[in-house]
Amino acid sequence: MTLSPSDIDARLTAVRDASPLVQCIANAVVLNHLANTLLALGCAPAMVDIPEEAGAFARTAAALLINLGTPYAEPRAAALEAVASATDAGVPWVLDPVAVGSLPVRTRLARELLRHQPAVIRGNPSEVMALAGSGRGGRGTDTLATADDARQAAQDLAQRHQAVVAVSGETDLVTDGVTDLRVRNGHPWLTRITGGGCALGATVAAFVALDSSQPFKAVAAAVAAYAIAAEQAAAHAAGPGSFKPAFVDALHNLDQATIAARLNMS
């Protein structure tokens, strides 16, 4: 199973043309970077994350991202409101279970959110294993496991929740529980900037907004575009500091020729 460069580029172009409204309820560390990533992709990000506002807003969004880092009480309540609305209104939503496992508040919240049919779950191997019940989670967002270590857990989660699961790592794994796909693009500096994984969650939400009927392909395209932009950015950066703005530029400027030259998916 693979996607062609032209298919990935077509999906990226569709995102840019449609400028989908992507609601994010996300952690305080990366709110700014998520918004900038979505803007670079041509989306309209909306960080509507308080009770009484988040639920109604979710009905009007094209996609919703719930990211569980720094789960303060107001965003927790907002997340529950928002996923209920999104599910009710047919708005696809993405769960990014940041550091679930041993941290009790977010782990309980993740389990409660999972009842509301996420379209996609995106996490690192430790998070995916913890969510599937087969691991205790890593050190915060840090992980020592590879995406393939979490393959069984990802497939289980995907089948149990009828969701696409994307596991991040040196090789990224995308599965719908039956078919697996691997993306071997990317760059280690994505793990040396905060939000390197979280912004992929936002990118996935943007792509799924445009094609919720084929979420597997949408997620795979998002993962590939994101990882290729990282490679492109690293070639122009002197370290993780300059990599971050270069990555935003690379996502903004990504074209089919670059995708074709770099894509490593199977």
Add this chain to the structure above:
Amino acid sequence: MTLSPSDIDARLTAVRDASPLVQCIANAVVLNHLANTLLALGCAPAMVDIPEEAGAFARTAAALLINLGTPYAEPRAAALEAVASATDAGVPWVLDPVAVGSLPVRTRLARELLRHQPAVIRGNPSEVMALAGSGRGGRGTDTLATADDARQAAQDLAQRHQAVVAVSGETDLVTDGVTDLRVRNGHPWLTRITGGGCALGATVAAFVALDSSQPFKAVAAAVAAYAIAAEQAAAHAAGPGSFKPAFVDALHNLDQATIAARLNMS
């Protein structure tokens, strides 16, 4: 009505020389970018945004910015404390009504804050129309209307609250309800970084701090300096990622020659 490059430069220099203390109660997405923008202008930003601290602090500030994105309960209470103190102490304050309109919590708060005599209201066309009661607001911070679409609303607001109203767009409109002024500088990448409008609110607060007796001219100068710095930055950037640090540099380095070469105000 217009300002000369030397008048704008004189006001910018006054900000740099005085290093005004600008208190911000602002949304979590852009707190960092607002602080960096104010620091680049030579100001002393102070994000004092919790109850019991914000009110007393506002008496000592040179200006206060209230930005309504991500209006969590503590900053909401802090905002009410702070504007009451600011009004009482004669400290000019700026309202940035982010995404008011259909979002109920911030819209109620904006109406309550408006009773406390803001010196300036800065928003996009949708926000200004919603605040004036003539529109339902846009999609988050996104807007399809032009500043001139919001001209009547802006004039109404200005007269009703005896405030200067600045409407952002491809052309920026500044009005005190009687006189209008347009700034045709700027760059589309300001809409492709988060906080592109919010940081203008902070810049306006900095300029008004130095000249609260002539807020109309102070706001116009702030809008022009900000928009010209954006043009200057775009010339050195490869996309919105590199535009953001280049913009902060450009504000920091802005001089009279650049203002004179680029100013397009009428």
Add this chain to the structure above:
Amino acid sequence: MTLSPSDIDARLTAVRDASPLVQCIANAVVLNHLANTLLALGCAPAMVDIPEEAGAFARTAAALLINLGTPYAEPRAAALEAVASATDAGVPWVLDPVAVGSLPVRTRLARELLRHQPAVIRGNPSEVMALAGSGRGGRGTDTLATADDARQAAQDLAQRHQAVVAVSGETDLVTDGVTDLRVRNGHPWLTRITGGGCALGATVAAFVALDSSQPFKAVAAAVAAYAIAAEQAAAHAAGPGSFKPAFVDALHNLDQATIAARLNMS
């Protein structure tokens, strides 16, 4: 008292090799910059800052930073949990008393936290004097005093709490109450980006994580490495906007030759 370039480099290398888990409970303005600074140093930052999660997590961390800017209620409760755990488990923790003095909520919290044996206190001169009871604090994070103005206060604090105190300024002062050390490296642009002092707090935590038995030397090495990276970055930046990513790059790439060429410590 001084450290050799090779000693500083050895401590920096130890941080990179060990990748210590550094928990931060810090202000919303700089959370992102602190995480990126720690990642550039090779650490695993974890912004675990809510009640019920922060306390248990602190037992597993290699070091803990408590930074008091924007002290919302949840991080305040989390900070108390976390320092109690850290002290109990022997995890060194660093207090950054942002803007204590006249702001009542954070000043009360700082006094309460001080009962839990911080390994290090890092602040600007106004903050250190306010914490020691000999000053009223500055304007937010702004200060007009020099580090040597706060020397007596720093020594008093160090002796009273058996902590190392680092005072930031054009010259940085590090004291354990008996021995003083001064670092004359650094660059004024550190005061023109938000988090320039706060990220030093995070860097200090990273170095102390690796050598809590000799905190004085660990703090001095952290201050020197940080200040030298700032000099290195300024040489490649056009203003505070480009200085920020350049600084993160410089920390990431800092080597013994650069330390040896620039170190000015006595």
